[in-house]
Amino acid sequence: AQKITQTQPGMFVQEKEAVTLDCTYDTSDPSYGLFWYKQPSSGEMIFLIYQGSYDQQNATEGRYSLNFQKARKSANLVISASQLGDSAMYFCAMKETSGSRLTFGEGTQLTVNP
Amino acid sequence: DVKVTQSSRYLVKRTGEKVFLECVQDMDHENMFWYRQDPGLGLRLIYFSYDVKMKEKGDIPEGYSVSREKKERFSLILESASTNQTSMYLCASSLESHNEKLFFGSGTQLSVL
Numbered sequence: 210a211q212k213i214t215q216t217q218p219g220m221f222v223q224e225k226e227a228v229t230l231d232c233t234y235d236t237s238d239p240s241y242g243l244f245w246y247k248q249p250s251s252g253e254m255i256f257l258i259y260q261g262s263y264d265q266q267n268a269t270e271g272r273y274s275l276n277f278q279k280a281r282k283s284a285n286l287v288i289s290a291s292q293l294g295d296s297a298m299y300f301c302a303m304k305e306t307s308g309s310r311l312t313f314g315e316g317t318q319l320t321v322n323p
Numbered sequence: 324d325v326k327v328t329q330s331s332r333y334l335v336k337r338t339g340e341k342v343f344l345e346c347v348q349d350m351d352h353e354n355m356f357w358y359r360q361d362p363g364l365g366l367r368l369i370y371f372s373y374d375v376k377m378k379e380k381g382d383i384p385e386g387y388s389v390s391r392e393k394k395e396r397f398s399l400i401l402e403s404a405s406t407n408q409t410s411m412y413l414c415a416s417s418l419e420s421h422n423e424k425l426f427f428g429s430g431t432q433l434s435v436l
Contacts, residue, residue, distance in 0.1 A: 218363070244424060254413065254427035300365060309354050309373050309417075310381065311425055313366040 212236075213303050215314035222291045223322050229276070230286040230317045232301030240306035243284040245275065248298040248316075257299075260284060291321045326350070329414050329428035336435050342401040344431050346414030352426075353419040355397035357381075357389065360411040360430070372397055373419065404435045 212235040222228040234243065245257040260268045260275045268275040276285040284303075288295055301314040330345040348355065354373050358366040358381075368381030370389040378389050386408060390398045397416075401408055411432050415425040 213365075215365075246427075252411070252430045254415075254425075256424045256426075259424060302366075309419065310356070310368055310371055311415075311417075312368070313358075315363060315365040 213301055213312055213314035215301055215317050217317045218315070219318045219320070221320050221322060222288075224293060225290055227287060227289045228291055228319065230288070230299050230301075230319065232284045232286065232314060234282050234284060234301075234303050236282075236303065236305055238305040238307050242304045242306075243275070243277070244302040244304070244311065245273070245284075245286045246300045246302065246313075247295075248300065249294075250297070254300075258286070288319075293321050293323060295319060296321045327414055327416055327426050327428040329412075329431050331431050332429065334431055334433045336401075336404050336433065338405060338435060340401075340404050340435075342404050342433070342435075344399040344401075344412055344414075344433070346397045346399070346416075346428055347395055348397075348416040348426070349395065350416060350418075350426065351394065352416035353394075354417045355391065356415040356417075356425065357387075357397065357399045358413045358415065359383070360413055366413060369399065404433075406435050409433060409435045 214233045241262045243260045247255045258270045272289045274287045298316045302311045304311045327348045356371040357369045372378045372391040388400045414428040417423045417425045
């Protein structure tokens, strides 16, 4: 069974600094996709970035990049130049190719301080 | 713009009541999902559907059922609501592919008293 672990319940970062949110996963499926979502206090789930297990390069989307280390089964989210609006809950998730379901981690609450 | 709409943002029900949570998507997506979100537990999958009239149990289906009579609509049913079903419920939809992201509704905060 697939499993996602986010070990940081809360993280703090100063505005304009970079921050890394950790995510490890476990799966026996050789083909899978990894996702990061942001959930601000308004409650909406916002898709940030996707990484496929066979992608050769780490995914990047603007200030977001995914540090994908397949051998270590980790998919950490890096946010560069943090902004106050980045304060939110962040979820890591995985979908195996063999299935349709997306399994989420417990989430990390990020607070950006001015 | 793609849209997943949940019928209620907030809902208050009594223990033992039958509760219907409705979700509609306008993207012609094959897959639809119901999650519940609780602090410290992340999002947990209750049920999902990959086609009309098809459904599969997620990780925590007990106490819930679902209905998908039309492609665009996926309903979550609490047959007899209990206080431990007080939670945020999130509906989502996606295309049928492992690299397709989920689109989420804005959520329904259900309180069972």
